[in-house]
Amino acid sequence: MKMKGSQAFVKCLEEQGVETIFGFPGGAVIDLYDELLNAENLTHVLVRHEQAAVHAADAYGRVRGEVGVALVTSGPGATNTVTGIASAYCDSIPMVVFTGQVPTMLIGNDAFQEVDIVGITRPVTKHNYLVKKAEDLIPTIREAFHLARTGRPGPVLVDLPKDVIASMVNYTEPKPIKMRTYKPTYEPHPGQVEKACKTVLKAKKPVLYVGGGVIHSNASETVTELAKKLDIPVTMTLMGLGGFPGTDPLSLGMLGMHGTYYANMAVANCDLLIAVGARFDDRVTGRIDAFAPNAKIIHIDIDPSSISKNVKVDIPMVADCHHAVTAMNAWFDSSKDFDARAAKEQHQQWHDQIKDWKNRHPLGYVEEGEVIKPQFVVQKLHELTHGDAIITTEVGQNQMWAAQFYHFNKPRHFLTSGGLGVMGYGFPAAIGAQMAAPDRTVIDVAGDGSIQMNIQELATARQYKCPVKIAILNNNYLGMVRQWQELFYDKKYAHTTLDVAPDFVKLAEAYGAVGLRATKPSEVEPVIKEALKTNNTVIMDFVISREEGVFPMVPAGKATTEMLLV
Amino acid sequence: MKHTISVLLQNKPGVLSRVTGLFSGRGFNIDSLSVAETLEKDVSCLTLVTHGDEAIIEQITKQLHKLIDVIKVTDMAEHEHVEREMVMIRIKAEDETRAEVLRVIDIFRGKVVDVSPKSYVVEVTGSKSKVQAIIDILRPIGIQEIIRTGATAITRGKKS
Ligand SMILES: Cc1cc2nc3c(=O)[nH]c(=O)nc-3n(C[C@H](O)[C@H](O)[C@H](O)COP(=O)(O)OP(=O)(O)OC[C@H]3O[C@@H](n4cnc5c(N)ncnc54)[C@H](O)[C@@H]3O)c2cc1C
Ligand SMILES: Cc1ncc(C[n+]2csc(CCOP(=O)(O)OP(=O)(O)O)c2C)c(N)n1
Ligand SMILES: [Mg+2]
16 A cells, blocks of 8 residues: 555554554654644644653553654754663663654755754664655564564664655555564473473572563562472562562562672572572672672573673573473472472471561661651552552652662553653653553652652643652652761762752642642652542652662672661 | 773664773773774774773673674684784885885894885785784884784684
8 A cells, every 4th residue: 555654654654553652753754743634533732842752652652562763853852862872782671762754865065954854863773764665664663673572672773764755655564573683582491491400490599580581570479489389589670570479478579789699699508599580780799709709600681691691690591481491390290209398398498597587677768757768658558459450660768768669569560661760750750650540540659859850841741631640759869879978988069959949849740730848758648649549740849868878788898798777 | 911802782872982982981901903894894803902901801701792883803812813913114225225125024024115216115914923024124224114903803614
């Protein structure tokens, strides 16, 4: 069927199952926007800054387990997406970003609003394309979605010159995509499965180390089955939170720099570490040679380059987490060497040891009469949402308190910028999450610094009637950086006090949102309750104890057992 | 350790910068690099020489493989192979040295590819050490300029 490129663009999005896209128009993409007016099954969310479009698409994709989509114009529109794309790349988030480009005959001429966005984003995309010929338009869009959602997911950018989307193209029905150079491995090697399972049977002190890959592959249930079947304690990365129920007795909570004492002790002392969809990030390992020093390591990851990148692995399994763990479960179910009761007994001492660590240093904080503790706010949020809200975060202390004190029981409930750590992620992400799940409670746990990085999105939230809640843990500091200055830079607080700050309540009101403030612990619950029953965007400004630190903390470069405790 | 890695790639715009960007972005070394078309018009072969310990070489091959346009990555260290490099040398060749230069070139099975009253351009192909050897031998006579291609390599025996 002959049609205009812009029309084919919309048709391709619809055929890929896209329902919502986040974007911001400009000269190079007017044709596409023109066509969006006719697209009945496609909602376009007009953000106020292109970075927000990308974060929102990131969160939308994560909540739904689909590919998020953003659309922006050439030049500044395109460069504004870079931070969002880089964040999605670091966190392996499936996404397609469409950028407008100057007409092909002008490319390379330093034309108005021309940038080489394919060159700029090459190191932060899974792959990217400049569509130079109209006949390549449709196949490229389809390939982009295919790459974004398969294998190790990631952002793919498609740069669309103005003349290409204005030309006539021939639309044909999609066919399964075959690429000569790209065939991710989903099924584990049976030999490796057997080797891994036999090793698990021998372990006396095993730990499961669950990462973001478990969320991406929808493997939470199978991983939970494995943990319960063999009675293995489970720790999660920041990106893996919710991959295993956080309130389960087998849960050790998060590991790493701000992980729990017991998770880090368990990893340091285990004899077998089973890494599932996790990438041994330096925030997790601390000093590499002291990370799980006496353990055999099994590593399941769909990306061969993740395996033995930072830590040498004994039993690698290149596979999708869901497929691999399903195969392991099946092996145990059919093995005559496996006996659930015996496994329990074999791990009993290990569980006792862990219980002792848990009792000695539980996650906690010191209450101080009349000041609000940030951890208390997160606990209250958990309690009053029954642990069922979708939580996004900004970056810094707020992010860590959310991770530590909101015990996630289900996957796709915690959205945070982990690998890049982008201040300003949480609020646009909350909007994306709310668009993906209109009936859910969505809360951005924010810092007073970070929230100002994308505060303009209050207009977007209002325009699309997103009743997202922003809980600012307001310490009037760039708290996380200040914490480092306090602990490692002789309390020299260089430029971490936000001397001038807006009145967040009034700011909310200026946008037609609702602003609430709590300055005493007794006000926390009423404010949250009020916010939760308000069918509007709400900022909750919690004035918290200013110098509160995040603990435990493993100082950078130290062994994970060298934790600073509360 | 030095490794010669052969990379088959889809011949698309920007593909070379994906490879070089990978090396610079991840702090891997490129000692030499050469690239040209293969029998298939839309496939190029890139030969690069790099160095690093085992873990680094493993990452290099895995990361190369991960590039969407890469078809195949072969670490030549794992195969019997023939490796060659070509050098062109502009060498001073005046009355008293002309014969000497020709004799040396002959020993190395090189060729004179350009002649002018005061210099020759000679071409020599061989292993890296052979190329280095002729450069070392000719240097005292007066090398004015050299151009090396960097290594290219092919596996021995049947096509794998
Ligand atoms: C201020 C701050 C503090 C932080 N502190 C901590 C901390 O204390 N603890 C912590 O854990 N993190 C912390 N982080 C986050 C940290 O930087 C990393 O983002 C995080 O540890 C990475 O999580 P992950 O290993 O689960 O990997 P991810 O980035 O989620 O990567 C997923 C892995 O799974 C693989 N994968 C993807 N899909 C599949 C599939 N279908 N099948 C199999 N494998 C798949 C990928 O190849 C990749 O290797 C912090 C971040 C910030 C900003
Ligand atoms: C875009 C960006 N710039 C700088 C940083 C470095 N940084 C990390 S945490 C942090 C402080 C954040 O302050 P705030 O949002 O108030 O959070 P708090 O730590 O006080 O909870 C800074 C500046 C970053 N992560 N992202
Ligand atoms: Mg702050």
